[in-house]
Amino acid sequence: MKVGVLASGTGTNLQAILDRVHGREGVDVVAVASDQPSAKALKRARSAGVPTAVFAQNEYAARADRDRAMAEWLAERGVELVVLAGYMRLLSPEFLERFPQRVINVHPALLPAFPGLDAVDQALAYGVKVFGATIHFVDEGVDSGAIIFQRGVELADATSADEVMAAIRPIEHELLCRAILAISRGAVSGDPDHPRRVVVRDRA
Amino acid sequence: MKVGVLASGTGTNLQAILDRVHGREGVDVVAVASDQPSAKALKRARSAGVPTAVFAQNEYAARADRDRAMAEWLAERGVELVVLAGYMRLLSPEFLERFPQRVINVHPALLPAFPGLDAVDQALAYGVKVFGATIHFVDEGVDSGAIIFQRGVELADATSADEVMAAIRPIEHELLCRAILAISRGAVSGDPDHPRRVVVRDRA
Numbered sequence: 001m002k003v004g005v006l007a008s009g010t011g012t013n014l015q016a017i018l019d020r021v022h023g024r025e026g027v028d029v030v031a032v033a034s035d036q037p038s039a040k041a042l043k044r045a046r047s048a049g050v051p052t053a054v055f056a057q058n059e060y061a062a063r064a065d066r067d068r069a070m071a072e073w074l075a076e077r078g079v080e081l082v083v084l085a086g087y088m089r090l091l092s093p094e095f096l097e098r099f100p101q102r103v104i105n106v107h108p109a110l111l112p113a114f115p116g117l118d119a120v121d122q123a124l125a126y127g128v129k130v131f132g133a134t135i136h137f138v139d140e141g142v143d144s145g146a147i148i149f150q151r152g153v154e155l156a157d158a159t160s161a162d163e164v165m166a167a168i169r170p171i172e173h174e175l176l177c178r179a180i181l182a183i184s185r186g187a188v189s190g191d192p193d194h195p196r197r198v199v200v201r202d203r204a
Numbered sequence: 205m206k207v208g209v210l211a212s213g214t215g216t217n218l219q220a221i222l223d224r225v226h227g228r229e230g231v232d233v234v235a236v237a238s239d240q241p242s243a244k245a246l247k248r249a250r251s252a253g254v255p256t257a258v259f260a261q262n263e264y265a266a267r268a269d270r271d272r273a274m275a276e277w278l279a280e281r282g283v284e285l286v287v288l289a290g291y292m293r294l295l296s297p298e299f300l301e302r303f304p305q306r307v308i309n310v311h312p313a314l315l316p317a318f319p320g321l322d323a324v325d326q327a328l329a330y331g332v333k334v335f336g337a338t339i340h341f342v343d344e345g346v347d348s349g350a351i352i353f354q355r356g357v358e359l360a361d362a363t364s365a366d367e368v369m370a371a372i373r374p375i376e377h378e379l380l381c382r383a384i385l386a387i388s389r390g391a392v393s394g395d396p397d398h399p400r401r402v403v404v405r406d407r408a
Contacts (some may be wrong), residue, residue: 113317151334154355157403196331197328
């Protein structure tokens with residue numbers, strides 16, 4: 001399965017994919033794209049010999065144009081699964097139609113709680129005691145697609161986002177890598193009786 | 205500390221309080237009230253020798269009148285902490301003012317996800333993989349008060365509310381009893397820098 005990764009930031013999730021999944025069980029990362037020319041994720045990709053591209057918003061008239069160019073580039077490289085690894089923008093409906101049920105995202109909260117940006121700060125402001133991470137299919141909403149994997153972590157005394165992210169990051173890496181491998185094996189499907197419920201048959 | 209419990213249903217949380225907390229460390233359950241004359245919780249209270257009362261809505265002109273009568277009865281019995289244990293109604297602002305920061309609730313979800321009725325059914329409909337329970341202070345909103353304790357439980361393959369409740373119920377019982385004992389010890393306070401963050405000093 002050929003994987004394309006979109007990242008806006010430091011790319012620690014991308015690094016986990018490159019270290020643990022890339023080149024194993026027939027999974028290859030063949031493309032890494034970013035909306036940020038300076039994203040550290042691009043450097044990580046180049047270090048692993050993976051082709052990169054930048055699709056900066058200011059070079060396109062509209063979001064849909066940028067997303068179309070990005071989808072084109074990913075499709076040219078044969079991408080079958082698109083992984084959002086710290087990608088901070090909504091994708092256009094047209095992009096999603098191009099990769100139906102084949103775009104996944106990692107989010108640092110137990111969705112549906114705290115969707116959108118700054119999820120950990122939102123959770124700290126609310127005063128929760130359990131934080132967590134979610135891997136989900138991407139739909140047209142904000143972090144609203146069907147959930148593949150989720151894990152919580154109890155941090156009753158957490159007061160800073162750094163502290164929470166230190167606990168969540170390893171969970172994100174593990175669940176995201178597991179999800180990519182499971183999708184590659186054809187082990188991820190929807191419950192026919194309940195389309196929002198994702199069934200993973202052979203969990204590692 | 206004298207505790208009053210409000211319950212609408214079978215009263216398994218009440219039973220946990222009676223079994224594990226009542227008569228220990230200076231905590232006594234002195235009153236159990238219900239809005240449902242047939243609530244099994246009332247039977248459990250009588251079996252433990254705890255006075256009970258029913259405040260059925262159809263006997264009062266308005267919710268505020270009923271709540272006033274209930275608050276009066278609890279106050280007469282010297283109640284210092286009101287515990288909602290499967291109590292299915294919103295409390296009037298006047299009731300809450302009578303017991304400031306001294307009404308707590310147990311909710312079968314990781315709030316702020318899935319507030320209100322049928323929380324587990326809501327979570328199943330969404331397709332979450334992590335369920336949980338929350339103990340929180342009660343404010344005028346629906347399950348919106350500051351969180352005292354929370355614990356998640358990963359149930360990736362759950363399809364029925366019974367199955368989920370079987371996993372959540374023991375968590376509810378444990379956290380609710382811990383919260384009552386901690387409040388009784390004076391160990392529960394608000395973070396002065398962040399009023400929604402509850403600090404529990406001596407967790408058992």
